[in-house]
Amino acid sequence: MTITIKTAADIELMRVAGRLASEVLDMLTPHVKPGITTEQLDKLAHDHIVHVQQAIPAPLNYAPPGYTPYPKSICTSVNHQVCHGIPNDKVLKNGDIVNIDVTVIKDGWHGDTSRMYIVGEGGIAARRLCSITYEAMWKGIAKVRPGVRLGDIGHAIQTFTENQGFSIVREFCGHGIGSKFHEEPQVLHYGRPGTLEELVPGMVFTIEPMVNAGRREIREMGDGWTIVTKDRSLSAQWEHTVLVTETGYEVFTLSAGSPPPPAFISGSAATAAA
Template sequence: MAGGSDVAEAAVLSCVRCGKPAHLQCSKCMELKLPREGAAFCTQDCFKASWSSHKSVHLKAKLSSQGAGTLGEQNSNLANEGWLYCLKKGQARTPKLPHFDWTGALRPYPISSRRAVPANIDQPDWAIDGLPKIEPNSNLQHVVEIKTSDQIERMRETCRIAREVLDAAARVIRPGITTDEIDKVVHDATIAAGGYPSPLNYHFFPKSCCTSVNEVICHGIPDARKLEDGDIVNVDVTVYYKGVHGDLNETYFVGNVDEESKRLVQCTYECLEKAISTVKPGVRFREIGEVINRHASMSGFSVVKSYCGHGIGELFHCAPNIPHYGRNKAVGVMKAGQTFTIEPMINAGVWRDRMWPDGWTAVTADGKRSAQFEHTLLVTESGVEVLTGRLASSPNVFPWLKA
């Protein structure tokens, strides 16, 4: 508890975490003039163990005075510069924070205007009007495609670019950077490689990647919020290049993260690795969910059921569907030449989700944190090739990989 001070009360308060007599108080709570009853701790160990949940009290106190406070002024200034809140899946904007029964401490911030793509870049059919034309009616929504050697080579190249783009984003993540700045890095790196950022205007999604912070499960929209020390953030990148898509994501630590969040993120990484290790011809798609569910449950976490992995190639999303939870009813058996993603979303609390007013951002129903990892995979004759695998140049940001 850096900066803690003795509780200046004649009556001894109870520790917020364990209920023992408390002799220390959170200095930030004192600064914000919050009730002492919710700011008392018996030891620094109890304070540190509670930090990930306790710090939300500070943010909520700030948000309660948003209308007249610094945050409100900041958002007003952003609105004057063309930054607005997103509504209706990206088809509408508003200068005011939407009303919503928020599940956690996180709030949406205004977003910047849509980033431009040079005319020489090959673009998918939704780039202009936001509506995919080929994908929804394709036979590949029902039949799992066996890729040709040419398609596979193009996917290898595209997935390598996508990996390099995600690595570029990973290198800039730190406290104080906004998720909009991360989006700019992703956008610029994709364009520089000659690719198109697949999410941009896909069903009107307003940005070039997804950035999902803390309780956001997936599809978070990059905005003006600055990442804070202790946050976790998932960056989801998809690149369209030479007529095919490559899709991957990772969840990163921002500064000093509490132990429970570290455990959640590592477990999610392990869920993906264990699932990938099962991929080979003859394995049923439904087995992936069994493997993931077993590891997550044994670690005390839950598996999101509302979103799944998917086939990928010349289409962004197609068959097969890859559920990540146990006892699922996914149809089909893996065959050499198939390409699809596995992208487990693992929650610290309940698996259920809620949708923010923007129509994209899925958050945990109880406001607890969520993590995700994703790879694009190719089933080979003997097993699996991770098309979006880490490179020798990939930043070494995960402690368990350093060991």
């Protein structure tokens, strides 16, 4: 396994790409309401990335081995869709939940982030799922510092999530990121403490737990991309891109409209995340 360690110059460029990705979500936020289609959200995002940010939407035509090229500029996963949902002309309705996943390429570097949105007035169960998933992501982020192992991150996310009565999707994980969309290491959202690779300063990767309200089993839809829960239970996901610093972590994918970190992120950790 070859994990690329980013230089100071790389990190500066990744900060920009990460902030831009988050700013796309800021721009989309007021548009996510009953009556809009995910296709319309995709066009808004595409035009903003290309014309305003002078950047490239990384998902568009992305084709890892065995996949057909992804046809849109963002991923929109609604209700029981877990990830990689393709924007379409179906209208979002009151009570839906939707994950919007944005990756931009700016000056050759990737910024990758996603947020959950509740369309209109969401039900109590949907709101709780989105909230717990957000906290689960931050439970993982809070573990990041030199000397920690990837298994420690996965264990923190898994135990918190399962203690809340939810399940973690295991087939998809976080990933290293930089000049490539997906690099080593794989960042599992479950695991055992003290296992897997040790974190060192300059590593950059995503933490992006997918949490199901029901069972963890998933299946792929006929489009070759969209992943759904097998039992059709709701699924939620949040994602940040994180740098391992000398003393802890820095979150690259924060912007003016980012939701604030949970209350348990405080003191030095909050400063590191700012």
